[in-house]
Amino acid sequence: MGTARKSLDRERATIGVMVRMYCAGHHGTSDGHLCAECAELLPYAEVRLEKCPFGPDKGPCSKCEVHCYKPEMRQRVQAVMRYAGPRMLTRHPVMGVRHLVKGFKGNPKPPSRQ
Numbered sequence: 001m002g003t004a005r006k007s008l009d010r011e012r013a014t015i016g017v018m019v020r021m022y023c024a025g026h027h028g029t030s031d032g033h034l035c036a037e038c039a040e041l042l043p044y045a046e047v048r049l050e051k052c053p054f055g056p057d058k059g060p061c062s063k064c065e066v067h068c069y070k071p072e073m074r075q076r077v078q079a080v081m082r083y084a085g086p087r088m089l090t091r092h093p094v095m096g097v098r099h100l101v102k103g104f105k106g107n108p109k110p111p112s113r114q
Helices: 003-027 036-050 071-091 093-104
Strands: none
Touching (some): 003 036, 003 071, 071 093
């Protein structure tokens, strides 16, 4: 498995953990199950991640010049990040630190469309 694939797989795993934490905290789900709202959000976020024009070099979506998310979904993901981000450091420390470090990275300029 290439480095690019590993990076995207880690990103996918991170968003999955964060959505599950948010859902458990806000919607009372347990055992990794998702409510209907979060079950809609997670695959949407995963597809957006797959289609990111920056690929494995992507920085945080919050600092990106290219907005891949529909406005409503972007707000939902922001709520997930605000809730789960700080909790990641205690519940999933390695994943949390990686996510935090990636948050300091800026995105490269968007690829030109010709």
